[in-house]
Each structure stands twice: as structure tokens, then as C-alpha cells.
Amino acid sequence: MKFQLFLTKHTNHITLVTGILIVLGMLSKYLLQFTLGYQVILAVASIIAVIPIAVRAWSALRNKVFSIELLVSIAVIGAFIIGEFNESAIVTFLFLFGSYLESKTLQKTRTAIKGLTDMSPTTATLVTDDGTEEVDVDDVDEGDVVLVKTGSQVPVDGIVVEGNGYLNEASITGEARQINKQLKDSVYSGTMVENGYLKIKATQVGDDTTFAKIIELVEEAQDTKSKAEKFIDRFAQYYTPAVLVLAVLVFAFSRDFRLAITVLVLGCPGALVIGAPVSNVAGIGNGAKRGILIKGGEVVDTFAKVDTLVFDKTGTLTEGNTAVTTMHTYTNNADNQLALAAAIEGVSDHPLGQAIVSYADQQSAGVAPVLDDTETVKGQGICAQVGKQEVVIGNQKMLTAHNIKLNPTQLKDLNGLQAGGQSTVIMAVDGQVQLIFGIADTIRPGVKDSLAALKAQGIKKLVMLTGDNELTAQAVANELNLDEVHANLLPEEKVEYVKKLKAAGNTVAFIGDGINDSPSIANADIGIAMGSGTDVAIDTSDVVLMQSSFPALVHAHGLAKKTVLNTRENIFIAIATVAFLLIGLIFGYIYMASGMFVHEASILVVIFNAMRLINFQTKFDKHQPTKTIQAATA
Incomplete structure (x- = not known):
């Protein structure tokens, strides 16, 4: 275990040493004409580089997993048997260097999480009988009163009991607009006091705060797999052993050991395995930066297929x-x-x-x-x-x-x-x-234009369900150009309408306030809460729009469709790469080292393709006034 931890910690150093040795080997052969030195140096480079790869392969095997590292390890052993130390050195170096680049680029797709956690408050100014005391935020209990001055973060969820000030709530809503907070107003952990001072009585502390729940939700969502990822995981379980069998068959029929080893190298399914999850992570991270919480890859898949949006009226289409x-x-x-x-x-x-x-x-x-x-x-x-x-x-x-x-x-x-x-x-x-x-x-600002943009993005039907009277409901529906309106409904009757729409073959998203409409949210294919982070809104819905704004809904829907498209692009790139390599092997223009280079390059291509989602904007976003900030990267 200690040895494995040591290797993990120093893998980048091993990669650097391997690269230097390969350069020295090349200089030995082509500059000094010292072939033996070339062979020895590259053999040493191969051994140094293969150690962390082989350790990972063995660890995976112990868990009954046939990993990519296993294919590379066997390929290196084969290269040693036939004396191709240059091939083994270059293959292992490219594999390690590719892993390094993957980790660096993947870090960028998780900027939303990093930005959010960096903004988490760590200390609080506790108001005591003797004055104030600086304490760790984990030491604040419910009912305690904390003091927050200009330029400081609110450390808890709570109620203002004294003072007033302007808060930047971008960490919660994604919107940089300053909100005036006075006596009895609610405030959230992670928000920033831009001007003034507040004394706040804590109602939620630690992991129970809205900000902590947002971070937890985004982390869980980025780890929740889409249907494409689940399929690829199942595929990879059988694919790696199949490549081993194929390599054995190639050797059995051709008696070409070098060709069999090359098949192992070319068979690494790296781009295919990483293509879907990296799109999922980048897409959900994009939403988190804008105050849009999407609960996992499966939600993204389903949301992208939604063709019918059903709205509550009061507090959703209207201000309430x-x-x-x-x-x-x-x-x-x-x-x-x-x-x-x-x-x-x-x-x-x-x-x-x-x-x-x-x-x-x-x-x-x-x-x-x-x-x-x-x-x-x-x-x-x-x-x-x-x-x-x-x-x-x-x-x-x-x-x-x-x-x-x-x-x-x-x-x-x-x-x-x-x-x-x-x-x-x-x-x-x-x-x-x-x-x-x-x-x-x-009616909420921007609703009419937002609904038109949703139609342009592929939504076929807009439906309003309300408990309000027919006249008022119809007036709102006429103003917003809704396709259907049903008034005088009880909560259970709204649920029945949602079920009818689903039974008719529609993929339905219900948008409500996350409290009164929770039965309909739960019964829809996708439940969307228009709310400023209440417990019920976060817990009952698939998507939470922290800004309670319709432009955010347009962005969320467009982002879901773009993320699914991006995933498909990555899968295509991965399959096309494998096809290119196999054809190259048949026609003789691809060898072990060059094949490994193309393989690693394909992994980086799918990562960079997914990274485009980090700054994704819909056409509608580009025509909106600039009033949101990239909260996660601030």
C-alpha cells in the first residue's frame, strides 16, 4: 500500500525521468552512434515507466477488473521479449504523459466544484455576552448569533436580528445583483456582505446550510452516471478481455508476435471510457456556475428529451x-x-x-x-x-x-x-x-421571450395548470401564448393532468415552486423547482433553478441538449479512432508507438471537446443583459 501511494505521488516525476531518458537514448544512437547505450537507456526507461502502470493493473485485477493498464503492461512485456525497447519506452511514456494531461484538463471541467468549495466560509464572528469571538464555522450552533461586517461572508443560514446591508448572493443564485437585507430577512451561508453589517441568528449550520447542500448536490450529480456512461461501463468490462483474446488469436493464426502486441496497444478503449463522464462533469459544472443544479447524468439525458413543459401559475409564471x-x-x-x-x-x-x-x-x-x-x-x-x-x-x-x-x-x-x-x-x-x-x-420578467426561446429549442407544448379562476388563467395564457391552460385545479388534479400527458407519449417536465407542487414535480419525468434553495425545492426536484428565472430555465434545457450531443460526439470520436487504428494496422501504416500516440491524442480530443461545455451559452443567453457572474470561478 505504501509503495502504491509513493508511486501515485511521484507519477509525474517518473513521467519526466522517462522522457529525459528517451531523449538521452535518442542522442546516444543518432549523435554518438552508440547503439548499445541506446538499447540500455530505453530498456531502463521502459522498466521505470511500466512500474506504476503495472501496479495499477495488478490492483484492478485483484478487484476482478480488466483495465487499460493491463493491456499496456502485457504489451511492454511483449516488446521486451522481441527486443523492441524503443517501442516499450515510447508506449509507456505516452501512456503516463497522456494520464498527466488528462488529469490536468479534467481539473478544469470541475472548476464549478472547486470554485464553490473555495468560497465556503471557514470562520465566524460569534456574538457572546462579553462581546465577539472569532471561531471555526463548525463550532457555531443553531440559535447562536453571528456578526458579519462589510467584505465578510455569511457563515450560516439564518435570520437578520439587527442591522442591515447589501448582500451579493451570487454563490447561491449565480446572479451578482446586490440584495438589501433588513430585520427578519433570511440570509444564506456563502453570500457576501458588500456594504453594511448584520447580526444573524443561525437557523442552519455546517452541512445543513443551503450552500453546503448545493456543493454536495453538484458533487453527487457529477458522479451520477448517465445511460451512455452505464452502457460504456458494461461494454468496457467485456471489451478489455475481448482485446486480449483477439491478440491471442492474431498470434495463433499469424505467428506474428509483434502484430499481436500491437493489437493490445491499439485496443485500449481510453477515449470511449472517458468520453461520456467528462461531458457529464463539464455540463453539470456549467449549470452550477449559473445557479442551476442538475442532479446527475440521467437527469441530463431525460431533460434533453423533454417535449412538454407544464407550469404552475402563481409563483412560477407570475411573481406571486x-x-x-x-x-x-x-x-x-x-x-x-x-x-x-x-x-x-x-x-x-x-x-x-x-x-x-x-x-x-x-x-x-x-x-x-x-x-x-x-x-x-x-x-x-x-x-x-x-x-x-x-x-x-x-x-x-x-x-x-x-x-x-x-x-x-x-x-x-x-x-x-x-x-x-x-x-x-x-x-x-x-x-x-x-x-x-x-x-x-x-408575470415574471422575461417569461414571454423565454417561452418562445424554449419553443425554438424543441419544446412542442407549453401547458399551464393552476388553482386560480378561469378568467385570470386564460388572460395569462393568452399573454404568454401558451398551448393549453387548465384552471380551478386542486393539487391532486394537477397530478392527474401530468399523468395524462405522460400516458399520451409526451416526455414531461413540471415547473413549480418546489413546495405546493411537489406531487406534480415527483410525478413528472423531470421536476424543476423555481425556488431560492429551500429544503423542499432541493430535495424533491431533479433540477433546481436558484435564480427562479426563466432565462435560467432556457439555459438549463439548452445545456442538457448540448451535453447529450457532446457525449455522442465523444463516443463517435472514440469509435472512429479505433476504426482508424485497425485499418492502419491492416494496411501497415500504424505501429505500436504511433498507435499509442493516436490513442492518447484521441483521449485529449474528447476531453477538450467536453471542455467546450464549460463556457456553453444558448442563443437566448447571448441576447440577455449581462447580470450573472461566473460564481464558481470568481
């Missing part, structure tokens, strides 16, 4: 927060009337009323008047007395109860808002209608 989208005015003093409406609705916690209050704040409405008296009428609205004026604000029932009628223009405006699926609030002062508000759950 009601807002004033339209305000019709029938007065010359709209600002003051808006301030009056906000003042009255401020006494209520109804979502529609709060939407009006927020809208007034955004519009910088006039000075809010003093309310003399208010009365809330359940299910209708609010009556208020402001000086000598009587104000009524609410729905049509409220106006009917007070014998207030709308003129034809006002009635037309009201019907137009309702036809568009919006909730309406009407305000009248002394019996005259002054304002009509249209309030709706606003």
Missing part, C-alpha cells in the same frame, strides 16, 4: 405578489385621490389594499389626508369619513350598497379589466367614481 397594473382616473386631481385611496387601504391588511398602498408609494402620490373614521365591510370594502367627504372604496357590491352608479365610460373600463382577469377596486368620493384600479399577480 399582487400589484396594481392599471389605474383609470376620472378626476383632475389624481395624485391626491391616489394618496386618499392609499390612506384608507392602509388600515386593512387585505392583499388588494396592500397592492394599492405599494403602488401609491412607487408613484410618489400626494400628501395622505387624516382619516376621521373608517368602517370595514367584510367582502365589500371600506367606508371612510375624511373631513366633510364620504369615501367608499371596494368592489361593485360596495358601490351598489351605496347607490353609486358607473357611467358608460367607467363601466367599459371596469369590464375591460375584469375580462383581462384582473381584480378590481373602485373608489368614489361623495357618490362620484374617482379611480378604478386593476390589480393582478404580475
Whole structure:
């Protein structure tokens, strides 16, 4: 064991020594005309280089695995038997040097993991009765309060209990936008305080934090094999012994020992074995850099085949927060009337009323008047007395109860808002209608363009399932050009629709918030959570979009398709290389050393091909404003 560890540690040094000896051997033969020295030096080089290869082969054999190293080891023994020390030296050097290049290039495909782990906080400033104390992050317990100042990382998941500041949440969402955090706001481990200070009460620590779970998920995903990888693994188990048998048969029929040994060298299936996993690692790493967690190669395969996307409405296609989208005015003093409406609705916690209050704040409405008296009428609205004026604000029932009628223009405006699926609030002062508000759950930014891009990428059907009413649902569907919409659904009814779509032969992805829609997410071929890293979102879905953005969904789908295509390209390159070598062997233009060179080159080609995925962008990405960062490589 110690010897094996020593060899592993010094393999690069052995490779360097072997290369130097080969150069010295060549100089001995061609410069000094010393053939014996050439033979001795290359024989020594072969022995030095084959030792780590043979040790790996023996270790694999003990586990009943016929490895590539076994083929190379046997080939070197054969080369010694026929006295071709130059062949054995060059083959072993190329094999070791190829392994070195593989390890270096493969490291680049795992930059997402390295970048994430490098950003993991290691210390925390713990708030104690005596002040503060710098401790290891593993020593922080749930319920402890930590202090985070400007330029420092948040070490735990928690709730702000004092202070305020701007956080860069790129490590969680992949988006560099600064978020203001104040009292009672949630914060996540690994995020950076750009300005301000926060005292945070820990709710999740250590391996339970969102950031730690992201790292764990990406590591597990990169090790989870796709169908192509599983097939190749099974293929390799039989392929290596088959090459040994083929070499024996070649020798039995041709009595050409050199030819049989060359077959062993050319038969190494290196590019085939490494082609699929390196694509998988690079593709999942690309997603991780952008806040897209794809849970393994099998998910990538299935996601690439998806032809039907099913969406929840509230919190997925829409923001999940009601807002004033339209305000019709029938007065010359709209600002003051808006301030009056906000003042009255401020006494209520109804979502529609709060939407009006927020809208007034955004519009910088006039000075809010003093309310003399208010009365809330359940299910209708609010009556208020402001000086000598009587104000009524609410729905049509409220106006009917007070014998207030709308003129034809006002009635037309009201019907137009309702036809568009919006909730309406009407305000009248002394019996005259002054304002009509249209309030709706606003559609997420960029959804319409993103859905069009998904269609362009091969999605055939866009379906919305919602518990909301038919009018509102249809209005959203019309605006977004959805193919189907089904409203007034309970969670179990959504599941039934998903099952129907699958039974019809569609490959279905369900996109929801990862909590209320978890039954549908679980029943779809691919479940996608639009959420900022909640436990349920991470645990129940196949893909997590940490940004909760539709451009991220477009990127995830395009990335899955590109990763599968890249895998197929690598398999083709590997098979084409084997075919080229076999044809070269038959026609006599490929020999042992040259065959090994082509073999190692093919491995590097598939690795470099896969590395293109690290910086992959869809056509839609290239037209988006630059607002994400490469969090993993920061």
C-alpha cells in the first residue's frame, strides 16, 4: 500500500525521468552512434515507466477488473521479449504523459466544484455576552448569533436580528445583483456582505446550510452516471478481455508476435471510457456556475428529451405578489385621490389594499389626508369619513350598497379589466367614481421571450395548470401564448393532468415552486423547482433553478441538449479512432508507438471537446443583459 501511494505521488516525476531518458537514448544512437547505450537507456526507461502502470493493473485485477493498464503492461512485456525497447519506452511514456494531461484538463471541467468549495466560509464572528469571538464555522450552533461586517461572508443560514446591508448572493443564485437585507430577512451561508453589517441568528449550520447542500448536490450529480456512461461501463468490462483474446488469436493464426502486441496497444478503449463522464462533469459544472443544479447524468439525458413543459401559475409564471397594473382616473386631481385611496387601504391588511398602498408609494402620490373614521365591510370594502367627504372604496357590491352608479365610460373600463382577469377596486368620493384600479399577480420578467426561446429549442407544448379562476388563467395564457391552460385545479388534479400527458407519449417536465407542487414535480419525468434553495425545492426536484428565472430555465434545457450531443460526439470520436487504428494496422501504416500516440491524442480530443461545455451559452443567453457572474470561478 505504501509503495502504491509513493508511486501515485511521484507519477509525474517518473513521467519526466522517462522522457529525459528517451531523449538521452535518442542522442546516444543518432549523435554518438552508440547503439548499445541506446538499447540500455530505453530498456531502463521502459522498466521505470511500466512500474506504476503495472501496479495499477495488478490492483484492478485483484478487484476482478480488466483495465487499460493491463493491456499496456502485457504489451511492454511483449516488446521486451522481441527486443523492441524503443517501442516499450515510447508506449509507456505516452501512456503516463497522456494520464498527466488528462488529469490536468479534467481539473478544469470541475472548476464549478472547486470554485464553490473555495468560497465556503471557514470562520465566524460569534456574538457572546462579553462581546465577539472569532471561531471555526463548525463550532457555531443553531440559535447562536453571528456578526458579519462589510467584505465578510455569511457563515450560516439564518435570520437578520439587527442591522442591515447589501448582500451579493451570487454563490447561491449565480446572479451578482446586490440584495438589501433588513430585520427578519433570511440570509444564506456563502453570500457576501458588500456594504453594511448584520447580526444573524443561525437557523442552519455546517452541512445543513443551503450552500453546503448545493456543493454536495453538484458533487453527487457529477458522479451520477448517465445511460451512455452505464452502457460504456458494461461494454468496457467485456471489451478489455475481448482485446486480449483477439491478440491471442492474431498470434495463433499469424505467428506474428509483434502484430499481436500491437493489437493490445491499439485496443485500449481510453477515449470511449472517458468520453461520456467528462461531458457529464463539464455540463453539470456549467449549470452550477449559473445557479442551476442538475442532479446527475440521467437527469441530463431525460431533460434533453423533454417535449412538454407544464407550469404552475402563481409563483412560477407570475411573481406571486399582487400589484396594481392599471389605474383609470376620472378626476383632475389624481395624485391626491391616489394618496386618499392609499390612506384608507392602509388600515386593512387585505392583499388588494396592500397592492394599492405599494403602488401609491412607487408613484410618489400626494400628501395622505387624516382619516376621521373608517368602517370595514367584510367582502365589500371600506367606508371612510375624511373631513366633510364620504369615501367608499371596494368592489361593485360596495358601490351598489351605496347607490353609486358607473357611467358608460367607467363601466367599459371596469369590464375591460375584469375580462383581462384582473381584480378590481373602485373608489368614489361623495357618490362620484374617482379611480378604478386593476390589480393582478404580475408575470415574471422575461417569461414571454423565454417561452418562445424554449419553443425554438424543441419544446412542442407549453401547458399551464393552476388553482386560480378561469378568467385570470386564460388572460395569462393568452399573454404568454401558451398551448393549453387548465384552471380551478386542486393539487391532486394537477397530478392527474401530468399523468395524462405522460400516458399520451409526451416526455414531461413540471415547473413549480418546489413546495405546493411537489406531487406534480415527483410525478413528472423531470421536476424543476423555481425556488431560492429551500429544503423542499432541493430535495424533491431533479433540477433546481436558484435564480427562479426563466432565462435560467432556457439555459438549463439548452445545456442538457448540448451535453447529450457532446457525449455522442465523444463516443463517435472514440469509435472512429479505433476504426482508424485497425485499418492502419491492416494496411501497415500504424505501429505500436504511433498507435499509442493516436490513442492518447484521441483521449485529449474528447476531453477538450467536453471542455467546450464549460463556457456553453444558448442563443437566448447571448441576447440577455449581462447580470450573472461566473460564481464558481470568481
